[in-house]
Amino acid sequence: MRLRRVGKRFRRADNWVLRDVDARLEPGRLVRVDGANGSGKSTLLRVIAGTTRPDRGRVHGRPPTAYVPERFPGDLPFTPADYLAHMGRIHGLSTARAVERAGELLELFGAHGYARTPMRALSKGTSQKVAVAQALLAEPGLLVLDEAWTGLDPPSRAILDSAVRERVVHGGTVVFVDHDALRLADTVDTTLLVRDGQVTRVPPSIELLVHGPRRVSVPASLVRIDVDLGMAADVASTPMPPALVTALRSMPGVRDVCPRPDGHVNGYRVDVDPDVCADVLRALLADPATRIRRVAEEEPGT
Numbered sequence: 200m201r202l203r204r205v206g207k208r209f210r211r212a213d214n215w216v217l218r219d220v221d222a223r224l225e226p227g228r229l230v231r232v233d234g235a236n237g238s239g240k241s242t243l244l245r246v247i248a249g250t251t252r253p254d255r256g257r258v259h260g261r262p263p264t265a266y267v268p269e270r271f272p273g274d275l276p277f278t279p280a281d282y283l284a285h286m287g288r289i290h291g292l293s294t295a296r297a298v299e300r301a302g303e304l305l306e307l308f309g310a311h312g313y314a315r316t317p318m319r320a321l322s323k324g325t326s327q328k329v330a331v332a333q334a335l336l337a338e339p340g341l342l343v344l345d346e347a348w349t350g351l352d353p354p355s356r357a358i359l360d361s362a363v364r365e366r367v368v369h370g371g372t373v374v375f376v377d378h379d380a381l382r383l384a385d386t387v388d389t390t391l392l393v394r395d396g397q398v399t400r401v402p403p404s405i406e407l408l409v410h411g412p413r414r415v416s417v418p419a420s421l422v423r424i425d426v427d428l429g430m431a432a433d434v435a436s437t438p439m440p441p442a443l444v445t446a447l448r449s450m451p452g453v454r455d456v457c458p459r460p461d462g463h464v465n466g467y468r469v470d471v472d473p474d475v476c477a478d479v480l481r482a483l484l485a486d487p488a489t490r491i492r493r494v495a496e497e498e499p500g501t
């Protein structure tokens with residue numbers, strides 16, 4: 200799917216929120232959209248999802264799409280069961296399959312007890328579960344999630360994380376905005392930054408995600424990742440697992456793996472070249488005993 204020279208403004212007198220945006224969204228890719236408040240992230244997502252028409256340019260090759268908007272209109276005159284069955288049919292499922300899928304998803308998100316409650320009576324979090332469930336009913340080629348995790352309880356956030364990973368593995372494109380800088384950081388393929396109406400593709404390095412776009416314009420000469428091993432604080436200093444140290448040291452661009460100089464029990468420091476930062480973070484995130492505490496750009500020798 201491609202965006203070609205897409206422009207969007209809301210009134211003729213307004214500035215362009217998006218200007219001449221070119222982007223290619225590949226199948227089987229997870230795309231994060233970043234940018235400051237009001238920069239145009241939601242507008243870009245709506246254009247990508249097809250719920251907002253661009254005023255200029257074109258969107259080509261959009262596959263069947265599901266979308267979770269930033270603000271879900273929860274006061275609909277339906278119950279979740281009826282709403283999801285209806286949305287399932289819109290997404291191309293048979294009536295029987297739509298009803299079945301609706302039940303499965305309500306169960307999965309622990310909301311089956313509210314299947315027959317009027318939607319306007321649902322709590323914010325339960326309403327958000329319905330918003331997310333409607334996007335997972337079919338298997339969309341394009342899944343667009345605008346702060347879809349907001350309001351969900353931790354188990355539901357984890358279920359949505361898994362659903363996103365599964366979509367990507369099965370060849371779908373998933374585009375998302377989320378305020379959690381570490382959201383799916385081990386899976387993100389591309390980060391698009393929205394700034395001054397322009398959309399630029401940036402390396403998915405975690406320091407951008409953690410510290411925001413301004414720091415990216417000044418390339419760091421070193422990225423310093425502080426990790427904890429996740430052990431109880433009263434355990435005497437534990438050596439970092441030798442297999443992890445060996446794996447990290449063998450990665451190109453890893454300069455040093457050592458105990459943290461702050462003396463934190465079970466705290467370690469990994470210094471890497473900025474362009475391998477994302478690969479190292481993926482390796483660290485894959486290790487269940489390791490917690491990432493801090494990621495920062497540094498000058499070497501500091």
Ligand SMILES: Nc1ncnc2c1ncn2[C@@H]1O[C@H](COP(=O)(O)OP(=O)(O)OP(=O)(O)O)[C@@H](O)[C@H]1O
Pocket residue numbers: 209216234235236237238239240241242243
């Ligand atoms: N329907 C609309 N009518 C008029 N202006 C709009 C509309 N939707 C968005 N805008 C304006 O477009 C700009 C971008 O808004 P948008 O919601 O896309 O930003 P955002 O990056 O998603 O912001 P946030 O991080 O705060 O959610 C803002 O100036 C906003 O006021």
